[in-house]
Amino acid sequence: MFPVARAAPGAAxxxxxxxxxxxxxxxxxxxTAPLAAQGTLGVAMxxxxxxxxxxxxxxxxTVAASGFDATDxxxxxTVQIATRADFGGTLxxxxxxxxxxxxxxxIPHLLPPGVxxxxxxxxxxxxxAIAFSNAEGPRxxxxxxxxxxxxxxxxxxxxxxxxxxxxxxxxxxxPVQPWQYELLITRTSDHVQVPAFRTxxxxxVYTSTIELESNTSYHWAVFATAGTGDTVRVQSFASFVIxxxxxxxxxxxxxxxxxxxxxxxLSTTCIWFDLARQAEVRLDVLDLRGNLVANILxxxxxxxxxxxxxxxxxxxxxxxxxxxxLTWDGRDGTGRFVPxxxxxxxxxxxxxxxxxxxxxxxx
Numbered sequence: 596m597f598p599v600a601r602a603a604p605g606a607a608x609x610x611x612x613x614x615x616x617x618x619x620x621x622x623x624x625x626x627t628a629p630l631a632a633q634g635t636l637g638v639a640m641x642x643x644x645x646x647x648x649x650x651x652x653x654x655x656x657t658v659a660a661s662g663f664d665a666t667d668x669x670x671x672x673t674v675q676i677a678t679r680a681d682f683g684g685t686l687x688x689x690x691x692x693x694x695x696x697x698x699x700x701x702i703p704h705l706l707p708p709g710v711x712x713x714x715x716x717x718x719x720x721x722x723x724a725i726a727f728s729n730a731e732g733p734r735x736x737x738x739x740x741x742x743x744x745x746x747x748x749x750x751x752x753x754x755x756x757x758x759x760x761x762x763x764x765x766x767x768x769x770p771v772q773p774w775q776y777e778l779l780i781t782r783t784s785d786h787v788q789v790p791a792f793r794t795x796x797x798x799x800v801y802t803s804t805i806e807l808e809s810n811t812s813y814h815w816a817v818f819a820t821a822g823t824g825d826t827v828r829v830q831s832f833a834s835f836v837i838x839x840x841x842x843x844x845x846x847x848x849x850x851x852x853x854x855x856x857x858x859x860x861l862s863t864t865c866i867w868f869d870l871a872r873q874a875e876v877r878l879d880v881l882d883l884r885g886n887l888v889a890n891i892l893x894x895x896x897x898x899x900x901x902x903x904x905x906x907x908x909x910x911x912x913x914x915x916x917x918x919x920x921l922t923w924d925g926r927d928g929t930g931r932f933v934p935x936x937x938x939x940x941x942x943x944x945x946x947x948x949x950x951x952x953x954x955x956x957x958x
Contacts, residue, residue: 637662639728641674641716648735649712652705652765653823659697660718660726667720669694676702676714680730687712701768705825708738708765739827740764740819748860749916751835752908756809758837759802762817762829772822773797783812783834809837810869810905833916836908843869843905848942848949851923852916855954863924864953865917866891867907868942875899876944880923883937889928895920901944925955932958 642657644650658672672695676688688702706712713732719725743761745751764774773796780789780803794801807813812834820826849867856864866878876899878892893899897920907921923940927933935957942949 637667637718637720637724637726639716639718639726641714641728641731643714643731643734648737649706650737650766651768652737652739652821653702653767653771654706655699655701655768656714656716657697657699658716658718661696663696663718663720667722667724669721670696671717671719672696672698672700673717673719674700674702674714675717676706676712678710678712680713680732682713682715682730688714701771703771704823705739705765705821706736708736710736712736737765739821739825740817740829742815742817742829742831745815745835746831746833747916748832750833750909751916752838753835754838756806756837757803758807758835759800760815760817761800763799764819767822774822775820777818779816779818780807781814781816782808783814789813807837810843812836838905838908843871843903845869846871846874846945846947848940848951849907850951851940851953854952855956857925857956861916863917863919863922864940864955865907866921866923866940867905867917868944868949869905870901870903870945872945873900873902874945876901876942878921878943879941881939881941881950882933883939885939887928888933888938889923889926891921891923897921923953925958 638661640659640661644654644656656674658674660670660672663670671691671693673691674688675682675686677684677686687706688704690700690702692698692700711733712735713730715730716728717725741763743763745753745758745760760778762776767773775796776794776798778792778794778801781787782789789803789805789807792801792803813836814831814834816828816830818826818828847869849869851864851866853861854864856862868876868878870876876892878890879887880889880891882888907918909916909918925932933955935955937952937954940951940953
């Protein structure tokens with residue numbers, strides 16, 4: 596839970612007075628409610644950011660008071676934000692400015708991501724009378740940071756050794772300072788990290804200046820620090836692999852994935868292999884006794900002779916992680932699902948025979 600931000604009357608602290616005086620915002624209607632104290636005609640009004648979800652981490656609200664006389668001055672104007680329409684419990688924000696009748700108040704700390712919020716304005720007079728605007732909401736707050744590309748759920752392929760990374764973050768209103776980002780790239784096989792890259796404020800796209808290795812799996816992450824002092828680190832969903840247009844140096848069968856399968860994202864297991872030289876290729880599924888369960892290659896419009904290359908990967912831009920023709924869905928050669936258990940993927944080609952295990956969870 597975030598700390599409650601309050602400002603004492605007349606205080607000039609940097610944290611409580613992140614605001615600028617302005618006219619009432621023209622972007623949206625003002626929500627109003629009459630003063631609670633008997634015999635007073637003053638009202639509190641508030642205008643909020645547009646859109647749902649809210650794309651600002653430190654949103655600005657315009658608060659105004661009208662109908663008050665000289666004996667009510669000075670006024671305290673407050674924005675309150677809560678997760679309940681009745682504003683019970685702890686407030687996410689309770690930010691006050693004194694001595695104004697109209698102000699744009701910027702919430703001085705990041706709102707928590709992915710929560711439902713309500714807001715209202717409060718006006719307190721010098722005599723202690725209090726007026727609230729109507730509670731407005733519900734609205735949802737956005738994630739602080741989201742990775743865009745390459746970030747497919749089932750893995751990504753890129754065609755350059757200088758990949759471009761793209762992400763987005765919630766907006767920070769001045770006078771809150773902008774985000775500072777650090778891009779982290781890690782080789783999946785041994786967790787060795789490529790030297791980190793720091794980007795300029797407002798810059799959420801970066802092209803690697805370091806040439807990464809082809810046919811190598813990497814993960815990436817962004818570490819971000821907001822002008823409020825809040826920090827967040829987001830890791831890519833899965834790895835990305837750089838495809839090299841040149842022929843592989845060795846013939847190799849990769850571990851099928853996912854295993855176990857089916858998973859929440861994939862109903863099949865993907866089969867990848869590299870072929871260093873042109874050769875006939877046979878790809879079969881066997882049980883643990885070595886009995887043939889299903890034949891993958893040649894078939895499905897592929898083979899029997901394959902040129903040198905890399906097979907099984909998804910096309911550039913695909914979010915599946917694999918070539919649908921080089922998958923196994925748990926069926927035997929007759930089209931019936933086999934019992935759950937451990938099965939073997941056997942590759943034969945270029946004078947080599949390789950086998951990997953895969954776990955089928957059944958149907």
